[in-house]
Amino acid sequence: MEDLLNIFELDESSSSSEEEEIEMELFLPNPRNLRIPSRIENFVEITVENFTNKEFQENFRISRKTFFNLLQRLTPSLERNEGLRGRNRIPVDRQILSVLWLLATPDSYRSVGNRFNMGKSSLSTCFYRVMRALNEIAPEAICSPNLMFTDCFAGYPSSVSDIRIFRNSDIYHKFITERQNYFGYDEYIIGDKAYPVTGWCITPYIDRGRLTERQIQFNTIHARTRQVIERSFALLFGRFRRLKYLDMNRVDLIPSTIIAACTLHNICLMQPDDVFGEYVNEGFAIVNNGEDVAGREDQQNEGHIRRDYLAANL
Known part of the structure; x- marks a missing residue:
C-alpha cells in the first residue's frame, strides 16, 4: 500500500497553474478559429446544490447521503495533503464531485474541468489527490455483506492471466x-x-x-x-x-x-x-x-x- 501511495507524489513545478492555462487558451494560435469552451461558474454552488436527490444520483452515480459520508471521511486527508501550492484553493467538495463525475462518465478532462471551473492540470491534481485519499482508507476494517470486496489486488495494468x-x-x-x-x-x-x-x-x-x-x-x-x-x-x-x-x-x-x-x-x-x-x-x-x-x-x-x-x- 505504501508503494501505491508513493506514486501520487507530484512534481508541482511540472504542472501549469490555472492562470497559465487560461493564458495559453487565449493567446496560442487558433488557425481554424475554433471556439474555446468556456468554464461554468458556480456549477457546484448553484446547479448541483439544486439537484434533486434523483438528479444527484443520476449524475454522480452515488447518493447524496453517501457523498456527504465520503466528504466527511476524505476531508482530513485532502486538507492535510493540500498540493495546490501558490494557487487558489479548490474546495474539497468540488474536488470530490469532479472526480466522481470523471469516474461515472467517459467525459474528457477538459470537459469536466470546464464544468467544475478548473483547469485541466488542476483537475488532474484533484484526481490524483482524491485517489490517494481513497487508497489511504482502503485498508480500514469495513463491514462486508454480500457484494463487498474484502481484498483487492490490482498490480498488473496489462493483459495477464x-x-x-x-x-x-x-x-x-x-x-x-x-x-x-x-x-x-x-x-x-x-x-x-x-x-x-x-x-x-x-x-x-x-x-x-x-x-x-x-x-x-x-x-x-x-x-x-x-x-x-x-x-x-x-x-x-x-x-x-x-x-x-x-x-x-x-x-x-x-x-x-x-x-x-x-x-x-x-x-x-x-x-x-x-x-x-x-x-x-x-x-x-x-x-x-x-x-x-x-x-x-x-x-x-x-x-x-x-x-x-x-x-x-x-
Missing part, C-alpha cells in the same frame, strides 16, 4: 504461509475453472465430456454460488463506467485508481441506493464480454479430495 495475478498477490502468499489464520476446518474460497483446485480453493470440475451426474450437479451449484462475485464486478463497472476504458497517461496510476474505485464501491454499499439493480444490469454488459478459460488440474490431492467430498454430500 487470472492465475498469474492471483499467485503474485499478497493474499495468495498469506493463504499459503498462514492458512490457519484465514480458514477453519470447513472453510475455503471458491474460484472459476481458471484457477487450480487446492485445499482452500475449490473450483468446478473441468468438463471433458466424462463428468458424472454428481459432478455436473456440483458444478451447477458452484456456479450459482459464484454469481455473487460476478454481480460485484457488474455493480462496480456499472456504477463507475470509466473503468470500462481506463485510458490514463500514467499507467502506473491505474492500479491505485482501481483500488480507489473498489473502496468507493464498498462505501456505496454501506448505504444501498434505489438504482442498485440498474447499475448491475449495465455492468453485466461489460464483464460478460469474455469467457472463462479452462485452467489446468494441478496435482493438489487435498483439493481434489475435498471437492469430491463436497460433491458427494450436496
